Amino acid sequence: MDKKNYVFGKENFIILAVAIVIIIIGFWLMSGGKTTEESGFDPRIFSARRIVVAPIVTMIGFATVIAAILKKPKNTENKTLKNN
Numbered sequence: 001m002d003k004k005n006y007v008f009g010k011e012n013f014i015i016l017a018v019a020i021v022i023i024i025i026g027f028w029l030m031s032g033g034k035t036t037e038e039s040g041f042d043p044r045i046f047s048a049r050r051i052v053v054a055p056i057v058t059m060i061g062f063a064t065v066i067a068a069i070l071k072k073p074k075n076t077e078n079k080t081l082k083n084n
Helices: 010-030 048-070 079-083
Strands: none
Touching: 010 048
């Protein structure tokens, strides 16, 4: 069977999967804050976790996605020359 040539290598897919998990964790940290009071809102929506930590974790995840896309796979040794 012929081996398919992918743009990304195995390491790129692993880094991309880790980045997606980091992004999901960031959004999970941001979630919550529903109110049970009829007169107002729950002041816990202004906690440091939701205002500071969660956006930083999410941005780290997005930066990791960019790194996974830009990382050059190790096994790309003139594939165009080998195919000809």
